[in-house]
Amino acid sequence: MNTxxxxxxxxxxxxxxxxxxxxxxxxxxxxxAPHAAQIIAGKPEAxxxxxxxxxxxxxxxxxxxxxxxxxxxxPVSLHGVGLSLxxxxxxxxxxxxxxxxxxxxxxxxxxxxxxxxxxxxxVAVPDLLPLPMTQEALAAICRNIxxxxxxxxxxxxxxxxxxxxxxxxxxxxxxxxxxxxIERTGCGLLLDVNNIYVSAHNLGFDAKxxxxxxxxxxxxxxxxxxxxVNEVAGDDVFIDAHNNPVYDPVWDLYEAALARFGDIxxxxxxxxxxxxxxxxxxxxxxxDEYRAALRKDKGTKNARVA
Ligand SMILES: [Fe+2]
Numbered sequence: 001m002n003t004x005x006x007x008x009x010x011x012x013x014x015x016x017x018x019x020x021x022x023x024x025x026x027x028x029x030x031x032x033a034p035h036a037a038q039i040i041a042g043k044p045e046a047x048x049x050x051x052x053x054x055x056x057x058x059x060x061x062x063x064x065x066x067x068x069x070x071x072x073x074x075p076v077s078l079h080g081v082g083l084s085l086x087x088x089x090x091x092x093x094x095x096x097x098x099x100x101x102x103x104x105x106x107x108x109x110x111x112x113x114x115x116x117x118x119x120x121x122x123v124a125v126p127d128l129l130p131l132p133m134t135q136e137a138l139a140a141i142c143r144n145i146x147x148x149x150x151x152x153x154x155x156x157x158x159x160x161x162x163x164x165x166x167x168x169x170x171x172x173x174x175x176x177x178x179x180x181x182i183e184r185t186g187c188g189l190l191l192d193v194n195n196i197y198v199s200a201h202n203l204g205f206d207a208k209x210x211x212x213x214x215x216x217x218x219x220x221x222x223x224x225x226x227x228x229v230n231e232v233a234g235d236d237v238f239i240d241a242h243n244n245p246v247y248d249p250v251w252d253l254y255e256a257a258l259a260r261f262g263d264i265x266x267x268x269x270x271x272x273x274x275x276x277x278x279x280x281x282x283x284x285x286x287x288d289e290y291r292a293a294l295r296k297d298k299g300t301k302n303a304r305v306a
Contacts, residue, residue: 028267028284047265047284050077078103083095087144114159155188174199197250224250226250243273
């Protein structure tokens with residue numbers, strides 16, 4: 001069944017492009033507890049705020065009230081890290097119901113999760129583990145995404161993972177897997193450019209070729225972050241630690257992503273070794289400059305055509 005047929009049968013809108021509420025051209029930042037009061041008081045310029053859903057499952061209390069206060073001034077995105085979309089046994093419905101309860105209150109502009117798994121035999125692990133790129137894993141994650149979207153009554157975005165190892169017996173590569181997930185479920189892609197760079201280094205593939213293999217028209221958001229370098233047996237392993245500024249090769253890849261996919265709403269993720277808010281906003285402004293340059297370049301080209 002193609003996406004068009006799916007649109008006809010679903011009682012909610014499937015992904016059809018980036019949300020208009022995020023089209024200001026201003027880049028978003030992650031909402032992290034040490035910055036929340038300063039954001040509420042100072043209302044710094046940021047395109048949107050992205051909150052980790054699981055941090056707000058307890059409805060009430062200071063963090064939740066801060067999220068609701070932020071919601072008054074910014075579009076909010078809910079980014080989940082614990083749904084385990086790739087779980088063969090299906091998603092945990094208690095977790096999903098908590099997510100739905102939160103979404104019903106917050107009414108986020110968009111919701112996202114990961115192409116990964118983190119739960120098996122009822123045991124959850126605090127990590128985003130890679131999926132084998134097989135038909136069996138594809139069927140499982142599509143089944144779960146459809147269940148999640150039907151429960152939430154909306155399309156979600158799914159994020160490409162960062163990888164440190166590869167399974168034997170892969171039946172497709174990651175861009176193919178992602179394209180099939182989106183075709184089958186009608187969700188969109190949260191393209192994490194840093195994750196592509198990290199995986200490309202660790203697994204030895206061409207990051208630009210990965211970008212070129214992602215179909216156009218499916219990207220609803222871009223993530224940028226800084227990785228950590230671990231030396232393991234004399235080799236550098238890149239870890240998706242969100243603990244540094246965005247590195248130059250990732251900015252280069254971001255520029256290529258904007259050229260391919262257009263001016264996509266972008267978010268800076270910085271979770272560990274958190275800087276002061278002004279430094280995080282500087283990083284977002286740097287992304288704004290890349291996006292403005294793309295729009296200017298496109299405007300010049302259009303003027304030439306006219
Ligand atoms: Fe990300």
